[in-house]
Amino acid sequence: MKYAFSFLAVIALILIAGLGSQIPGMQYFFGVAIPYLAIMLFVGGFVYRVMQWAKSPVPFSIPTTCGQGASLDFIKQDKLDCPSKTSEVVARMFLEIFLFRSLFRNTKSEIHDGPKISYESSKWLWLFALLFHYSFLLIVIRHMRLFIDPIPFWLSAIEGVDSMLQIGAPTLYLSSVALLGGIALLFGRRLVNPHVRYISLNNDYFPLVLIFAIGLTGILMRYFLRTNIDIINIKNLAMGLVTFSPVITVKIGAIFYIHLFLVSTLLAYFPFSKLMHMGGVFMSPTRNMANDSRAKRHINPWNDPEIKPHSYAGYEDEFREFMVDAGIPVEKELSAAKDEA
Amino acid sequence: MYNKGTIIPGLIIFVLFVTFPIWFNGLKAGTLPKPELPPGGEKKCVMPVEYMRANHMQLLNEWRDNVLRDDNRTVVTVEGKKYRKGLQMACMQCHSNKEKFCDNCHAYTAVKPYCWDCHLTPKEAALKEETH
Amino acid sequence: MAVPKLEQLSKSVVQGPSLATGAVPTKDWMDIPAIFKPGNYAYPAKQEKVAYLNSQKDLHFPNAREWSPEDDDWKLPEDWKDIILKGLKERLDKFRSLKIFMDCCVRCGACADKCHFFLGTGDPKNMPVLRAELLRSVYRNDFTLGGKLLGAMAGAREMTVGVLKEWFMYSYQCTECRRCSVFCPYGIDTAEVTMMLRELLHLVGVGINWILEPASNSNRTGNHMGLQPHTFKDNVDFLADDVENLTGVKINHSFNRKGAEVLFITPSADVFAEPGLYTAMGYLLLFEHIGLDYTWSTYASEGGNFGLFTNNELMKKLNGKMYAEAKRLGVKYIIGGECGHMWRVVHQYMDTMNGPADFMEVPKSSITGTTFNNAASTKMVHISEFTADLIKNGKLKLDKSRNAHVKATFHDSCNPARAMGLIDEPRYILDHVLDNWVEMPENTIREQTFCCGSGTGLNTDEIMELRMRSGLPRANAVKHVIDKHDVNTLSCVCAIDRATLTSLMNYWNPGCNVCGVSELVGNALVMDGENRQELDEGLRTLV
Amino acid sequence: MDKQRRKFLKIAGATALAGIGAPALVRLTSSTALASEHGAAVEGHAAEAAAHGAHVEAVPQGVRLGMVIDMRKITEQPELLDHAIAACNNAHNIPQFDNRKSEIKWIWKAPFENVFPGESSYHLAKKVEKTDFAVMCNHCDDPPCVRACPTQATFKVKENGIVAMDFHRCIGCRFCMAACPYGARSFNWEDPRPYIKKYNKDFPSRMRGVVEKCNFCGERLALGQEPACVEACKGTGAMVFGDLNDAKSEIRQVLDKEFTIQRNPSLGTKPSVFYIV
Amino acid sequence: MKLDEAFRNYREKIVDRWVEYTLSTYKSSSFFIKEKDKFANPVGGNTREALDALFGLLAKNADPQEFVAPLEQIMRIRAIQEFAASVAVGPIHAVKHITREILSKDKERCHLVQDLYDFEFAVDLAVLAAFDLYMQCRERLYQVRIQEIKTGNYILTDSKCPTNLLKTNIQESLKTVENH
Incomplete structure (x- = not known):
């Protein structure tokens, strides 16, 4: 029961933060020390991992060509799927990173009487993934309101769009719903779909459970467990953190420390896990290279001319x-x- | 290290993005907003200060439903003074300066309540009373 | 009541419990060992072949020995584990792709049902993601912080002989076709992983004969078949004679001729094995038709490169002959015949490994005047590009009715489709040499094409069942167009395909021929001064 | 009973035209029968009608607020209606637009043939023809707008039968406007604030994109006051407001005494606003 | 003719169970069962198609000759998968048990179970035919192997010293190719 372990781990984290932050004097530890440590691990670890990747060369030009390449004038090139210029590579990468184009590619065929074949796309994974990632991004950007002052126009605009439906007070964020929905579906898929379940490891369940718990604690804090949750105090702490003059002067509810601790865990865990696909997606040689290896010579730094x-x-x-x-x-x-x- | 030309700028963009608050603020934490207390000198609100700080929006929502949907328009009494439930009719009676009381904190935390799309601040209300 | 009876039905009384477990494996994949039985593995490389390769300068094929996958003891060198881990470290430092592919997989499962091996066998370890996990689990254990700290919790496992055996089993149940890579959101290419697995296995003397023997042949004699110069020449001469018999046209061809404009290199299977030799006859007719100034080479008589299926050094060494010969003969550019993995090497590796080819000129067709800018650096043009250009410029006299016996469909070979982007040129040619031809279902062609199931050196007969299994998705799609459109010919641009699809069709869809696109071109060409016999089966007609 | 039959035929024709099937016809006619029964009751058969009505629907319970507009009084003093409208505008911060499209109407004026399109206006009494009728939301007992609203921004107040609006919830879909047969709803096409002449600081304005309508002055009722328009006509009896379910109320006295008509009763919405013509 | 009707009514249910049972002999059975795209899932798709056709034939007591086409569709696949012959053929039997079980659960039709003799006999014939086809497929596979050797592919691996081969083996095998 790999997923059960992930639940236990997250529950343990919640208990640590929930109980620990109530010990007098520990607020500083959970509110300042841990977040600093986590962000340092995150940025440092991320940069370190990318540098580690960058240390290895890309010896050969190995793009996966998913369409007709550039050749004769009268053969139409599929510029997005088989790019031959940097600009086309950028376009391909853009669609890949921002729209998850490869996941979109799945098609299913069905044979009807006739016999005729029709194709439909099977895009659930693509949809859930897109929903999850975009709401996550939106939530991260939205949280910037706690870290910057004065708040620029675009941030208020994002905030406004996200709470467009004006449901409840404080207003319900669409991204929160989308995040929890997306993650529940991605998680459910791992449990229900037998072959995905078979390939799933602990380190696939854990981040999902962790992010779900982060979303949940955030929502609880915003709407339900509001005792001692005064956003002014929270922003004061956050601003203190980013201006390197952290102060905790007032009592903040335990739910806040739990939320913060889980986020810190995620940040610290990030660079050392599969979550690094965030950086890796930019560096995959099968996607970020132009299919021009016959037109331009690609250099392999360790090529041995003696062979x-x-x-x-x-x-x-x-x-x-x-x-x-x-x-x-x-x-x-x-x-x-x-x-x- | 290979592909420095793209990877290093990429990493710099990443780090700048992550540390956005640090350089955006320029290490200035800004001043903590302090809502102005009622000019009329009232000391007591309908609920304790701590509760109001955290929950005023929920209280307003509750009132709204009481008044509009449940037909429960009971009057709130604070220190002997009676108020009708409502933003304009109760809150703004004491906290008559919206800019200094509400906006102060809301701007600081990027909260844009849509109350004022319809409800009139005392200042606005006064504006069109005079012209008449 | 009925259920237990049904369960009994799926158990073999004679052989005991079969692989058919009757359910999704309840055990974790890490706990299921690889079991070798006759028919599920290719024979290990002969000792003398490994020794020969190891004796070559710059090559490293240690630990030549007699061994069998079925034995418990594979006679691995004592420090095999160190060798493997060191080899892995070295490769992580040499290939960014490997590092990225080890680190980025999120096990989303998008690739799982894209692999023809998985679709044909149902073995979960044939899901590309799990195939890569076989290596990834070891990588995690020894090269990542998470794996070192958390071990099995983080999906890491110790490198053991069992793991090594698993590697052998599943790296030779992958044809490096890259179909999974098309669907992966990070473009993770299992072909790269399989290549690394195979390289690592060679470090401890674990390899298969069907790859290493042709490779050593190729090194020595210039081609996989081990044909010596005169034999190679004889074969081509035979084919030229056949062409003359059939069409009355005398073929003028030459070997190792200095000063020719073009060097022509094609997989040796085309001049030797059926049905590739009809394709070779097609080349001969085509070049005769346009009067191309070209030469064959006996030294660089192999387009294919089994080094691709072993390791980088061997691939480079074998490939080097092409440029060496082009330089020696002083040709202006090279034309390459129809072949899949040959073109993967030529397109993505050759210039990098053995270039720059500055002793040649940017390929420019002397017949049409077209400059092939897409081959400006490598100086090697694909025969389909070359032919399509000739057709476009009206340089070929074609009579479609000569292919009236052919009702074709087209199989995209993995490498041209997914590692080169050569998809529409052959189709353009087919449009001009055939009255009509049909496409197979959309999710089985172009970049989504299904592999023949026997690429990367797996087309050996001891694993015939395995090949039939992995080729099922392809054969199934062919069957669809046979049933629906009466297709009788499966055309392709790959020599391995021509060999393996023939067997595949023989089993799954008897009566369906396999041919190269150039064979169909040869069929349709109207030659000057021809004295053509009644060829109701084109170049295949027996006279 | 000639009149009743005529009505029945008319409805049958209308429903046939609308293509509504038989069951709907039965439902509609039975409820109209009730409405005409009401009319009959006004004609002086109160006891019988009450007994009759009890068969058709449950005995009315609780408070149901309604209004009688005595057009005879308004014809005599047309300025009464202007006062009533002005009072409403002031009380509810209603903007005054110049163009008709943007117009926001809670209580407004309309000629007889528009108010009662079902009634014949052939050879209408001259005084009726020339008088502007006071029109407002009918606060129907069975309001179609409430059914149409996807967010329950429009709802029926259980305690008093007012068809109320929660502007906070309105998403501006305008389904209610399509559903209301009386055109009693207006949509804020523009930001209303610049067009409000004078603010009532106890009442909010609305924002662009919200639908609004008469609320029977729910906020004034809570303070024990009468609706603004009724107050503006105080002492004239032009507008009588009260509980339709209270037999002793002033409005019931008027209804029992006078012949009243409702706007388009055949639709079965059961309006709460009655007219004495 | 009541049995006919029962077959018609239960065809979908019986075939579903039968397909599921047949596919459950694979390791990743759930994928084979779930994925309905015939091209993305040839094993599952062909099994479903063939068993459905076969059931139609069995139920209407068709000429056993007609069993060949659908049976071949399945046996061709199962003959090259890692099944013992008995397991490869076994699932064809299963329809007997499945039909009995489903019919006996239906109170109104459980008496029909006694009338299943003809149907079950037809299944037995189908199983026997399946054995023949299994053997034919295996035979075919060996033919393919021999064919491959004949076409010259074996030279890739079975040449010994190229120089030795030169005068003897290659020339001989060349001739076989030419003759072929």
Whole structure:
């Protein structure tokens, strides 16, 4: 029961923060020390991991071509799926990163009487993934309101759009609903779909459960467990953190520390887990290279020029007699070769 | 390290994005907003201060439903003074300066309540009373 | 009451419990060992072949020995584990792709049902994601912080002989066709993973004969078949004679001729094995038709490159002959015949490994005047590009009715489709040499094409069942167009396809021929001064 | 009973035209029968009608607020209606637009043939023809707008039968406007604030994109006051407001005494506003 | 003719169970069962198609000759998968048990179970035919192997020393190719 372990782990984290933050003096630990540590691990770890990747070269040009490449004038190139210029690569990567194009590619065929085949797309995974990632991004951006002052126009605009439906007070964020919905579906898929369940590891369930718990604690804090949740105090702490002058002067509800601790865990966990796909998606050589390897020479830094083919001279030496017999031109005539020998 | 030309700028953009609050604020934490207390000198609100700080929006919502939907328009009494439930009719009676009382904190936390789309601040209300 | 009886029905009384478990495996995949039985593995490489390769300069094929996958003891070198882990470290440092693919997979499952091996066998370890996990679990254990700290919790596991055996089993149940990569949101390419697995296995002397023997042949004689120069020449001469018999046209071809404009290289299977040799006859007719100044080479007589299926060094060494020969003969550019993995090497690796080819000129067709800018650096043009250009410029006299016996469909070979983007050129040619031809279902062609099931050196007969299983998705799609459109010919641009699809069709869809696109071109060409016999089966007609 | 039959035929024709099937016809006619029964009761058969009505629907319970507009009084003093409208505008911060499209109407004036399109206006009494009728939301007992509202922004107050609106919830879909057969609802096409002449600081304004209508002065009733329009006509009896279910109320006295008509009763919405013509 | 009607009514249910049972002999059975796209799931798709057709034939007591087409569709697949012959053929039997079970659960029709003799006999014939087809497929597979050797592919691996081969083996095998 791999997913059960993830639940236990997250419950343990919640207990640690919930109880720990109530011990006098520990607020500073949970409110300041842990977040600092987490963000340092996140940024440092992320940069470190990307640098580690960058240390290895891309020896060969190996784009996966998903359409017709650039060739003759009258053959139409599929510029997005088989890019040959940097601009086309950028377009391909953009669609890949922002619209998850590869996941969108799934098609299913159905045979009808006739027999006729029709195609429909099977795009649930794509939809859930898109929903989840975009709401996550929106939520991260939205939280910036707690970290910056004065708040720029665009941030208020995002906030406004996200709470467009004006449901309840404080207003319900659409992104919160989308995040929990998306994550529940991604999680449910891992449980219900037998082959996805079979390939899933602990480290697939854990981030899902963790992010779900983060969303849930956030919602609880915003709408339900409001005791000692005064956003002014919370922003004061957040602003203190980003201006390196953290202060905790007032009592803040335990739910806030739980939320913060879970976020810190996620940040610290991020660079050392599969969540690094956030950086990796930019660096995948099968996607971020132009299919121009015949038009432009790609350089492999560790290419060993000393590796030479079995030489023609050696080949001719071995088979000269037969070659001459068969009338195949040779570099050295039989007699000359013999003379040399 | 290979592909420095794209990876390093990429990482810089990433770090700038993550540390956005730090350089945006320029290490200035800004001043903590302090809502102005009622100019009329009232000391007591319908609920304790701590509760109001955290829950005023929920209280207003509750009132709204009481008044509009449940036909429960009971009057609130604070220190002997009676108020009809309602933003304009109760809250703004004491906290008559919306800019200094409400907006102060709301602007600080990017909360844009849609109350004022319809409800009139005392200032607005006064504006068109005079012209008449 | 009825259920237990039904369960008994699915158990073999004679052989004991079969692989058919009757359910999704309840055990975790890490706990299911790979079991080798006759028919599910390709024979290990012969000792002398490994020793020969190891004796070559720059090559490293240690631990040549007699061994069998069925034995418990694979006679691995004592420090095999160190060798593997060191090899893995070295490759992580050499290939960014490997690092990224090890780190980024989120196990979303998008690839799971895209692999023809999985679709044909139902073995979960044939899901691309799990195939990669076989390596990833070891990588996590020894190269990541999470794996070191949390072990199995983080999906890590110790490198053991059992894991090694699993690697052998599943890296040779992958044809590096890249179909999974198309659907992966990060473009994770199982082909890259499989290549690394195979490289690592070679470090401890674990390889299969069907790859290493052709590779050593190729190194020595220039081609997989081990054909020596005169034999190779004889074969081509035979084909030229056949062409003359059939069409009355004398073919002028030459070998190792210095000063020719073009060097022509094609997989040796085309000049030797059926049905590839009809394709070769097609080449001969085509070049004769346009009067191309070209030469064959006996030294670089192999387009294919089994080095791709072993390791980088061997791939480079084998490939080097193409440029070496082009330079020696002083040709202006190279034309390459129809082949899948050959073109993967030529397109994505050759210039990088053995270039720059500055002793040649940017390919420019002397017949049409077209400059092939897409091959400006590599200086090697695909025969389909070359032919399509000829057709476009009206340089070929074609009579579609000569292909009246053919009702074709087109199989996109994995490498041209997914590693090169050569998809529409062959179709353009087919449009001009056939009256009509049909496409197979949309999710089985172009970049979504299903592999023949026997690529990457797996077309050996000891694993025939396995090949039939993995080829089922392809054969199934062919069957659909056979039933619906009476298709009788499966055309392709790949020599391995021509060999393996023939067997595949023989089993699944008897009566369906396999041919190269150039064979169909050869069929349709109206030659000057021809004295053509009644060829109701085109170049295949027996006279 | 000639009159009743005529009505029945008319409805049958209307429903046939509308293509509504038989069951709907039965339902509609039975409820109209009730409405005409009401009319009959006004004609002086009160006891009989009450007994009759009890068969058709449950005995009315609780408070149901309604209004009688005595057009005879308004014809005599047309300025009464202007006062009533002005009072309403002031009380509810209703904007005054110049163009008709943007117009916001809670209580407004309309000619007889528009108010009672079902009645014949052939050879109408000259005084009726020339008088503007006071029109407002009918606060129907069975309001179609409430059924149409997807967010329950429009709802029926259980305690007093007012068809009320919660502007906070209105999403501006305008389904209610389509549903209301009396055109009693207005949509804020523009921001109303610049067009409000004078603010009532105890009442909110509305924002762009919200539908609004007469609320029977729910906020004034809570303070024990009469609706603004009724107050504006105080002492004239032009507008009488009260509980339709209270037999002793002033409005019932008027209804029992006078012949009244309702707007388009055949639709079965059971309006709460009655007219003495 | 009541049995006919029962077959018609229960066809979908019986075939579903039968397909499910047949596919459950695979490791990733759930994928094979769930995925309905015939091209994305050839094993499941063909099994479903063939069993449905076969059931139609069995139920109407068709000429056993007609069993061949659908049976071949299945046996061709199962013959090359890692099944013992008995397991490869076994699921064809299963329809007997499934039909009995489903009919006996229906109170109104449980008496029909006694009339199943003809149907079950037809199933037995189908199983026997399946054995034949299984063997034919295996035979075919060996033919394919031999064919491959004949076409010359084996030279890739079974050449010994190229120089030795030169004069003897290759020339001989060349001739076989030419003759072929």
